[in-house]
Amino acid sequence: MPDRPPGPELLGTRLRHLLDLLDGEVATVYADLGLPGFRPRFTPVVRALAADGPASIRALAEATGVTHSAASQTVAQLAKEGLVTLTPGTDARQRIAHLTPRAESLLPVLDAEWAATTAAARRFEAELPYPLSQLIDEALAALGRRSMRQRIAEVAPDLVPPENRSAGGA
Incomplete structure (x- = not known):
């Protein structure tokens, strides 16, 4: 070691x-x-739906700062748990998530937990020499400019085929 x-x-x-x-x-x-x-991972989606009403998976992804795929997986899990229902959107590909009465009944507890977790996260970041949330934002922006795959290709071009070296960000 x-x-x-x-x-x-x-x-x-x-x-x-x-x-x-x-x-x-x-x-x-x-x-x-x-x-x-x-x-x-459920709480940001439930809170977004509580604040803004029924929403598409794409809108939830944007509201919670995750990929469409991650939002879709989370919404599917929420549906499985009986916390959201899904209805068709304006086109066949779109699904709209709605909170169930069960999810709405959890909002006071989730709001209290969210406030406590936010306060605890602020105290945690105060112990660090640099705010972790800021560092994460900067890291995501850097990977948006140049993906990790592109960075690997820069230092080891033989590992990434030439046609894949300019693939988009994270």
């Missing part, structure tokens, strides 16, 4: 570990609140 801390070569692994620590503890709070199985 090396004596030095892991560097950027383990960035993805370490970020997943950090996310596991953050989300795992928040999920434990949900269980403490009598909501076992409620996932931290």
